[in-house]
Amino acid sequence: MYRYFIVIFLLIASYGVYAQKYVMVWNDEFNTPGLPDTTKWNYEIGKIRNNELQYYTKGRLENTRIEDSVLIIEARKENYEGADYTSGSIISKGIGDWKYGKVEISAKVSAGKGTWPALWMMPTYSEYGGWPKSGEIDIMEYIGVEPQNLYYTAHFQGTGTTGHSSSGSGPKSYFTNPWERFIKFTLIWTPEKLEWYADDIKFHTYLKSGDDYRTWPFDKEFYLILNLAYGGSWGGYNGVDDSKLPHKFLVDYVRVYQLQDSEGPFSLHIQQAKGGTVEVFPQLDSYPEGTEVTLTANPDSSYVFKSWKHMSRGNPYTFTVNKNMTVSPLFYNENELLSNNSFDTNWLPWTFYVYNSATTTYSSSIVNGKFGINITKSPGTDWHFGFQEQGIAMPKGKYLLRFDAVAEQSKSLLITVSKNYTDWGAIVTKRVTITTSEKSYEIPIEMAVTDNNTRLYFGVGNFSGQFAIDNISLTRINETFTGLTKNDKINAETLIYPNPANKSFTIEFSANDNYQEHSISLLTLDGKLAYQTKTFQNISVIHPEEITPGIYIVRISSNQFSSSKKLIVY
Numbered sequence: 001m002y003r004y005f006i007v008i009f010l011l012i013a014s015y016g017v018y019a020q021k022y023v024m025v026w027n028d029e030f031n032t033p034g035l036p037d038t039t040k041w042n043y044e045i046g047k048i049r050n051n052e053l054q055y056y057t058k059g060r061l062e063n064t065r066i067e068d069s070v071l072i073i074e075a076r077k078e079n080y081e082g083a084d085y086t087s088g089s090i091i092s093k094g095i096g097d098w099k100y101g102k103v104e105i106s107a108k109v110s111a112g113k114g115t116w117p118a119l120w121m122m123p124t125y126s127e128y129g130g131w132p133k134s135g136e137i138d139i140m141e142y143i144g145v146e147p148q149n150l151y152y153t154a155h156f157q158g159t160g161t162t163g164h165s166s167s168g169s170g171p172k173s174y175f176t177n178p179w180e181r182f183i184k185f186t187l188i189w190t191p192e193k194l195e196w197y198a199d200d201i202k203f204h205t206y207l208k209s210g211d212d213y214r215t216w217p218f219d220k221e222f223y224l225i226l227n228l229a230y231g232g233s234w235g236g237y238n239g240v241d242d243s244k245l246p247h248k249f250l251v252d253y254v255r256v257y258q259l260q261d262s263e264g265p266f267s268l269h270i271q272q273a274k275g276g277t278v279e280v281f282p283q284l285d286s287y288p289e290g291t292e293v294t295l296t297a298n299p300d301s302s303y304v305f306k307s308w309k310h311m312s313r314g315n316p317y318t319f320t321v322n323k324n325m326t327v328s329p330l331f332y333n334e335n336e337l338l339s340n341n342s343f344d345t346n347w348l349p350w351t352f353y354v355y356n357s358a359t360t361t362y363s364s365s366i367v368n369g370k371f372g373i374n375i376t377k378s379p380g381t382d383w384h385f386g387f388q389e390q391g392i393a394m395p396k397g398k399y400l401l402r403f404d405a406v407a408e409q410s411k412s413l414l415i416t417v418s419k420n421y422t423d424w425g426a427i428v429t430k431r432v433t434i435t436t437s438e439k440s441y442e443i444p445i446e447m448a449v450t451d452n453n454t455r456l457y458f459g460v461g462n463f464s465g466q467f468a469i470d471n472i473s474l475t476r477i478n479e480t481f482t483g484l485t486k487n488d489k490i491n492a493e494t495l496i497y498p499n500p501a502n503k504s505f506t507i508e509f510s511a512n513d514n515y516q517e518h519s520i521s522l523l524t525l526d527g528k529l530a531y532q533t534k535t536f537q538n539i540s541v542i543h544p545e546e547i548t549p550g551i552y553i554v555r556i557s558s559n560q561f562s563s564s565k566k567l568i569v570y
Contacts, residue, residue, distance in 0.1 A: 022102050022257035023322035026092075026311070029253045030071045035059055036090050038502050039314035044089040044227070045452050046081070048421045052116070052232035053240070055083035058452075059502065064088030071251040073228040075115070077242055085245075089227030093391075097124045097221040097310040098256060103139060103187045106252035110228060111179035112244035115144035116235025119185055119251075121222040124310075126351045128213045128220075133157045135217035137194065140185045144247075145238045148174050150183075152196035152204045157214040173203045182252050194218065221310060226251055260323045264289035267324045275303035275331025287321040294318045297329050304500060304568075306330040333475075334500075334568065337392050337399075338456070341472040343371040347387075353457070355384035360461070370470040378464045382414035382431075386459040390420045393452040393570060395550030398477040399445040401430075401456075406438035408466040414459030417445060421453055434467070445474075450548050476551060496554060500568035504543045507556065521555040522547065522567070544569075 028040050043058040054075055057063045063086050065072050075087040109117050119139040126134040136155035143149075149172040175183070175198070186197035196204040208216045228249040231240045265286035270278050276299040287293065296316040297305040307313045309328035332339070339349050343366055350371070354360050361377035362385070371387075379385050394417065401415065413434045416426040428445050456474060460467055495508040507520065522531040522544060530552060531544040547569060554567045 020259045020261075023260050024255055024320075025098070025101070025258050025322070026096050026256040027254060028071075029069065030066045030251065031069050033066050035061065036064060036066065036071065039312050039317075040092060040096060041090040042093060042095070044091060044225075046421055047083060048089070050229070050232040050234065052229045052235065053083070053114075054085040054087035054228075054230045055081050056089045056227070057086050060086070060088070062086065064090060069252070071226070073117070073226065073249040073251070075110070075228050075230045075245065075247045075249075077245045085230050087228045087230055089225060089229075091223060091225045093122075093124060093223040094309070095307050095311065095313045096256070097223045098258065099219065099221050100189050100191060101256055101258040102189070103224070104184060104253075104255045104257070105139065105186075105226075106182045106184050107140070108182045108250040108252075109142040109150075109179050110144070110247040110249045111147055112144045112241055112247055113238065114231050114236050114240025114242075115142070115247050115249075116229035116232060117142050117249040118225070118227055118229070120225050121187075122225060123217070124221040124223050125348045127348075128157075128217050129352060129354055129357075131155075133213070133217065134220070135222075137187065137189070137218065137222060139187045139196070140198070142178065143235045143237075145235070146172075148176065148178070150175055150178060150198060154194055154206045154218070156217050159212065159214050171204050173198060182250070189218065191219065224254065224256075226254070258323065262324065264322075266321050268293065268321060269326045270295070271326060271328045273329045273331055275333070276300050276305060276329065278327075278329050289322055291321045292318060293321055295327065295329075297331070299331050302334060303331045304334045306332050335475045337394070337474045337476070338389055338472060340389075342369065343470055344369050347371045350387050350389050352387050353385065355379060355381075355461075360385045367468075370468045372466065372468045373460065374466055375460065375464050379461045382412065382459040382461045383416075383457075384459075385461040386414070386457055388455045388457040390455040392420075392454045392456060392474070393549050394447050394450070394454050395476075395548055396447050396450045397550070399447065399474060400477055401443040401445055401472075401474050402441065403469055403472040404438060404440050405434045405467070405469045407434045407436060407463055407468075409464055410435045411462045413463075414457075414461075415443065416457045416459070417447070418455050418457055419451065419453070420455040424455075427451060427454065434463075438468075440471075444477075450550070452549055496565050496567060499566075500570045502570060504541055505567065506541050507554070519555075519557045523553045523555055524550070 028037060044056045045058045047055055057080065062076060063074050073088040075085060077085055080086045105119050107119060118141045121137040121139065123134040128134040132155045138151065138153040141151040141153065151172045184199050188195040192208050194206045195202060210216065228247065229235050265288050268287055270280060276297055279296040279298065281294045294316050295308065299305045305315050307330050308317055309330050311327065340347065346366060347364065356379065359377065359379040362373055362375045364373050411434060412431050415430040415432065417428040418424055418426045427449070428447065430443050430445065432441055432443060497506055499505065520533050520542060521529060524530055530547050533542065549570050552567045552569060553564050555564050
């Protein structure tokens with residue numbers, strides 16, 4: 001018997017049999033008080049969906065904060081941006097996206113009629129079309145009007161549905177007073193199935209039945225959403241009870257795991273990217289399991305580092321190598337608003353919109369660096385079929401849209417800047433004729449209002465046959481700035497970082513300017529004062545009040561010098 005086990009061991013060793021295991025690839029323990037970590041989370045902003053009552057705010061401690069190592073998402077009754085209630089919703093889109101793995105979240109739901117807390121996932125790129133075609137995974141949903149029930153659901157189009165109807169798979173589970181304690185919710189997602197657990201008890205399984213995206217769109221990257229809604233089509237189906245406000249949805253931790261693809265040591269590949277370089281420490285040919293690696297992105301002149309695609313916004317970024325990895329740094333021109341405009345390898349994050357799949361047939365491809373669409377069945381109405389980039393912040397002001405295009409038939413192209421929420425309505429509408437010879441187009445766009453969540457939409461529903469587009473660029477026009485005097489000049493020893501900034505930024509003066517009084521002003525491009533403060537330190541962290549995202553001039557003056565620098569606030 002002993003010899004038998006030795007033989008089995010030698011056979012396993014010789015054939016390289018490897019038992020896969022889950023390793024953590026992303027997490028947030030919420031240990032740092034204050035706002036959520038911006039290297040891991042973005043915000044949803046506004047009144048977004050489902051006729052809910054709340055306005056989701058950005059970077060506001062009243063609605064989203066960390067206290068005592070717990071994330072608190074709070075719904076409040078207060079007048080804000082035309083709404084009667086506020087709350088928070090944080091998302092990991094672009095800086096936390098995965099295909100397959102295990103997600104563990106410890107959370108305590110908020111009781112009370114009208115509450116609708118949720119832990120869920122949405123597709124990063126919606127490659128199969130708008131909701132529900134590209135899927136939705138609800139790790140946990142709860143509505144206070146059903147106080148003992150927790151829901152686990154997968155949404156998809158289904159083979160018997162058309163348009164925007166949704167099929168779903170998921171039961172509810174009974175928990176006694178779930179608002180009294182933290183529950184560990186677990187989703188296991190493989191190429192063949194989805195499984196839901198609560199406190200390690202399995203409550204639901206959804207199995208892949210075939211390769212039809214209408215029943216299994218869960219083969220693309222998805223991102224996380226943690227939010228607390230109030231009222232709405234489901235959470236408020238039996239009304240709301242304002243006497244219980246404010247409500248708090250608590251999250252103790254979020255942990256994401258993926259399977260190791262092999263036994264170490266592991267490879268680490270950094271994709272080359274236009275606009276900058278990457279330093280790797282330590283630089284090794286291969287990495288033993290558990291090696292800590294730090295990446296530092298160095299953007300070229302006129303470029304800004306955006307993120308490590310699907311991983312983090314941190315720079316430098318330190319992580320543990322537990323599997324073979326390819327890391328993609330993303331840089332962008334500091335004046336460019338679009339994520340992908342050259343189509344060198346793919347068209348993501350551009351997605352298609354089809355009003356009615358019964359009247360539209362098309363295929364798409366990247367050929368010679370151009371985004372090509374072959375429309376074999378045309379709906380005949382421009383806005384009924386098109387492609388778009390979503391989630392673009394556009395402050396009030398003037399912009400220039402540029403692109404190259406050619407079509408098999410000369411037709412009118414619809415271009416809109418539209419809301420990326422609620423009624424999806426157009427804010428700006430333009431039309432231009434695309435000819436059978438490739439041409440370059442420049443179209444001025446003026447935003448009369450600020451909107452932090454827009455979509456740039458090209459409606460090609462009038463076209464038939466081949467349509468190709470390339471080099472799409474949307475930039476803000478820097479109008480002549482009159483807020484500074486001709487004697488103002490940039491002091492090379494003055495540093496402002498990070499830039500772009502979110503809710504705070506640091507100004508570092510030269511040592512010679514220490515203990516001098518500095519006046520710091522944020523001015524809009526038309527010279528209006530947006531924020532002002534004073535400091536005596538040569539390194540100062542500036543926390544401006546709530547200001548609109550956009551481009552500002554930071555004016556710094558003291559007895560020694562006056563200087564100005566551009567600052568982008570997102």
